[in-house]
Amino acid sequence: xxxxxxxxxxxxxxxxxxxxxxxxxxxxxxxxxxxxxxxxxxxxxxxxxxxxxxxxxxxxxxxxxxxxxxxxxxxxxxxxxxxxxxxxxxxxxxxxxxxxxxxxxxxxxxxxxxxxxxxxxxxxxxxxxxxxxxxxxxxxxxxxxxxxxxxxxxxxxxxxxxxxxxxxxxxxxxxxxxxxxxxxxxxxxxxxxxxxxxxxxxxxxxxxxxxxxxxxxxxxxxxxxxxxxxxxxxxxxxxxxxxxxxxxxxxxxxxxxxxxxxxxxxxxxxxxxxxxxxxxxxxxxxxxxxxxxxxxxxxxxxxxxxxxxxxxxxxxxxxxxxxxxxxxxxxxxxxxxxxxxxxxxxxxxxxxxxxxxxxxxxxxxxxxxxxxxxxxxxxxxxxxxxxxxxxxxxxxxxxxxxxxxxxxxxxxxxxxxxxxxxxxxxxxxxxxxxxxxxxxxxxxxxxxxxxxxxxxxxxxxxxxxxxxxxxxxxxxxxxxxxxxxxxxxxxxxxxxxxxxxxxxxxxxxxxxxxxxxxxxxxxxxxxxxxxx
Numbered sequence: 114x115x116x117x118x119x120x121x122x123x124x125x126x127x128x129x130x131x132x133x134x135x136x137x138x139x140x141x142x143x144x145x146x147x148x149x150x151x152x153x154x155x156x157x158x159x160x161x162x163x164x165x166x167x168x169x170x171x172x173x174x175x176x177x178x179x180x181x182x183x184x185x186x187x188x189x190x191x192x193x194x195x196x197x198x199x200x201x202x203x204x205x206x207x208x209x210x211x212x213x214x215x216x217x218x219x220x221x222x223x224x225x226x227x228x229x230x231x232x233x234x235x236x237x238x239x240x241x242x243x244x245x246x247x248x249x250x251x252x253x254x255x256x257x258x259x260x261x262x263x264x265x266x267x268x269x270x271x272x273x274x275x276x277x278x279x280x281x282x283x284x285x286x287x288x289x290x291x292x293x294x295x296x297x298x299x300x301x302x303x304x305x306x307x308x309x310x311x312x313x314x315x316x317x318x319x320x321x322x323x324x325x326x327x328x329x330x331x332x333x334x335x336x337x338x339x340x341x342x343x344x345x346x347x348x349x350x351x352x353x354x355x356x357x358x359x360x361x362x363x364x365x366x367x368x369x370x371x372x373x374x375x376x377x378x379x380x381x382x383x384x385x386x387x388x389x390x391x392x393x394x395x396x397x398x399x400x401x402x403x404x405x406x407x408x409x410x411x412x413x414x415x416x417x418x419x420x421x422x423x424x425x426x427x428x429x430x431x432x433x434x435x436x437x438x439x440x441x442x443x444x445x446x447x448x449x450x451x452x453x454x455x456x457x458x459x460x461x462x463x464x465x466x467x468x469x470x471x472x473x474x475x476x477x478x479x480x481x482x483x484x485x486x487x488x489x490x491x492x493x494x495x496x497x498x499x500x501x502x503x504x505x506x507x508x509x510x511x512x513x514x515x516x517x518x519x520x521x522x523x524x525x526x527x528x529x530x531x532x533x534x535x536x537x538x539x540x541x542x543x544x545x546x547x548x549x550x551x552x553x554x555x556x557x558x559x560x561x562x563x564x565x566x567x568x569x570x571x572x573x574x575x576x577x578x579x580x581x582x583x584x585x586x587x588x589x590x591x592x593x594x595x596x597x598x599x600x601x602x603x604x605x606x607x608x609x610x611x612x613x614x615x616x617x618x619x620x621x622x623x624x625x626x627x628x629x630x631x632x633x634x635x636x637x638x639x640x641x642x643x644x645x
Contacts, residue, residue: 314411435456450481515554585633
């Protein structure tokens with residue numbers, strides 16, 4: 114048994130005692146050797162998530178490797194050795210200790226990292242159990258505060274029962290630090306855990322059908338295809354050669370000069386379906402892997418999301434930490450009447466570009482309007498997100514972007530290509546101009562705003578539509594922006610900065626902008642409510 118288990122748990126058969134008798138130790142603890150698998154998986158996932166960056170190098174080096182096959186073995190062994198040494202050193206230099214209601218973590222091989230987090234300042238506690246940890250009863254404990262992402266920490270290999278008890282202790286310490294109840298400290302860790310289990314209420318669950326719909330409606334195939342764009346010619350050549358090997362002359366089959374239009378359209382539809390099908394299946398598989406056995410429950414003022422097929426995730430969020438509710442619909446969601454509901458917390462803007470961001474946020478996938486309304490009313494009972502009258506932004510948004518920016522650029526390109534006798538390129542820029550123009554129009558059409566005594570509401574999107582709702586007192590900064598063009602027409606733009614990121618409302622009436630600014634500053638100054 115590893116040192117951490119020996120020091121902190123002593124015997125798996127003995128009931129774990131309250132952490133107060135165990136956490137005050139000055140000895141640094143090592144994690145279990147099973148963490149080597151975690152660091153290896155992290156390396157592989159990091160490489161795959163950046164595979165597009167390495168594709169040009171792999172493509173350029175492919176011919177050299179084919180010409181010199183004897184290089185495969187030594188290079189492969191060298192890469193394998195580097196990976197194994199790196200993962201072992203990551204495990205070896207990872208240590209933690211619990212001391213005086215603090216958790217301290219040391220990690221890093223070349224770039225050393227030290228984190229010291231008081232329990233009382235930890236806002237979120239997340240449990241993450243990869244598939245390879247389950248047979249051995251280990252899990253990862255992730256901690257974060259309301260500050261920057263640099264203040265986050267993760268202990269990557271703890272026994273499940275100890276991690277659960279540590280989680281309850283941390284949440285209890287935070288409650289004690291922020292509570293005005295004098296006898297809050299009298300509540301023991303085990304009593305709190307029992308109370309939480311008894312009072313937990315299930316708010317929402319997701320079926321496999323819901324997850325399949327979520328995979329269909331949130332398919333991001335165009336992002337992947339955009340990364341592969343430089344290699345389309347090579348892919349096309351390989352596909353033609355593959356079918357030629359099967360005795361099928363694909364080039365002759367795709368010659369449309371002597372075929373009727375209905376047959377050409379059928380070929381195009383079939384080819385599109387064949388291309389999209391595997392990526393759609395990958396998207397559905399990703400949705401099921403991420404949200405399998407999804408449950409959203411509530412204990413007191415805390416919302417708990419649990420999900421995951423290969424890796425089980427548990428995310429806890431206090432209601433006071435909630436910064437904004439987002440009701441999101443892509444175009445296919447609109448058709449199917451499905452909604453993705455997001456509870457945006459502090460740090461979400463910092464984490465949204467990380468590989469694990471989807472698993473660190475509370476997202477309720479592919480719910481129907483009635484379920485969405487019930488959940489939004491649960492967190493914000495007085496909200497009017499779906500009943501308030503949204504005002505459109507000014508039509509001068511179109512004038513500026515279409516009339517003063519896009520159209521002059523298009524005319525300049527038009528004149529240039531005609532002058533150099535490259536009229537064939539006009540067939541490319543004209544559809545591009547029309548498409549970008551349509552996007553600008555839809556952006557204006559969707560963009561709306563409203564406010565009441567407690568909330569600010571924003572609506573935006575393109576072919577889909579997203580609704581944002583956040584309490585005014587959560588505003589950390591309100592920016593008033595006004596260009597010369599806007600000032601001339603008594604318009605302005607407003608940016609509201611929250612702990613979860615910034616929200617912009619462009620081209621609104623100057624009078625409304627001043628009202629919004631004054632109201633936000635007044636509520637922030639006069640309200641005694643905490644933003645976190």
